[in-house]
Amino acid sequence: MIGLLRHSDFRASFVIRASGLYLNPLSIFHFLCEFSQMRRAIYPGSFDPVTNGHLDVIERARKLFDEVVVAVAHNDEKQPLFSLKERLDLLRETAGTIGGVRIAEFSGLLVEFARAESAGAVIRGLRAVSDFEFEFQMALMNRKLAAAVETIFLMPKEEYTYLSSRIVKEIARLGGDVSRFVPACVAKALGRKCS
Numbered sequence: 777m778i779g780l781l782r783h784s785d786f787r788a789s790f791v792i793r794a795s796g797l798y799l800n801p802l803s804i805f806h807f808l809c810e811f812s813q814m815r816r817a818i819y820p821g822s823f824d825p826v827t828n829g830h831l832d833v834i835e836r837a838r839k840l841f842d843e844v845v846v847a848v849a850h851n852d853e854k855q856p857l858f859s860l861k862e863r864l865d866l867l868r869e870t871a872g873t874i875g876g877v878r879i880a881e882f883s884g885l886l887v888e889f890a891r892a893e894s895a896g897a898v899i900r901g902l903r904a905v906s907d908f909e910f911e912f913q914m915a916l917m918n919r920k921l922a923a924a925v926e927t928i929f930l931m932p933k934e935e936y937t938y939l940s941s942r943i944v945k946e947i948a949r950l951g952g953d954v955s956r957f958v959p960a961c962v963a964k965a966l967g968r969k970c971s
């Protein structure tokens with residue numbers, strides 16, 4: 777069994793201090809993940825707000841991985857409708873109730889976050905050809921930055937292929953009914969924002 781472990785990680789979890797043996801908690805966490813061979817993936821995005829399309833992708837990813845970390849990006853370039861906390865809370869109330877799904881936030885490089893989480897894959901959703909060019913470029917750049925992290929594209933149910941957070945916000949702003957496109961708590965939150 778020990779033969780499966782990376783010796784460098786094992787050694788890194790023990791730091792000899794003048795005062796004695798010190799166990800580095802992060803290294804121990806990585807060590808245990810490798811030991812248990814847990815397959816973890818990161819699903820990053822803005823989730824402004826989470827839609828049924830996102831939830832469909834999360835459920836598909838969960839069938840492939842032991843744990844899916846839904847990671848909300850701090851993105852200063854975009855002007856989100858929902859604050860980071862609101863986006864995290866809506867995700868916790870929806871995706872967070874699915875077993876094996878964890879909600880997190882991250883800033884900086886995605887591949888660094890994936891490494892810190894010991895995740896072997898990044899999940900992205902592909903709706904249409906229009907998503908492809910940007911996603912392909914991002915995936916190849918991430919591979920250059922971290923060859924060990926694979927990007928996996930998942931297609932949602934056909935009925936969600938036209939769905940985006942942007943279009944849902946637009947409908948809500950114009951007073952339309954979004955209840956078919958988002959979970960109930962998100963529809964309520966949109967109603968409050970747009971009233």
Ligand code: ADP
Binds near residue numbers: 901
């Ligand atoms: P961004 O990362 O552009 O801010 P989002 O937070 O809206 O995008 O979405 C995160 C990921 O989920 C992206 O890979 C996006 O393509 C995907 N996605 C968004 N909506 C859907 C949907 N309806 N079906 C499948 N994938 C989706």
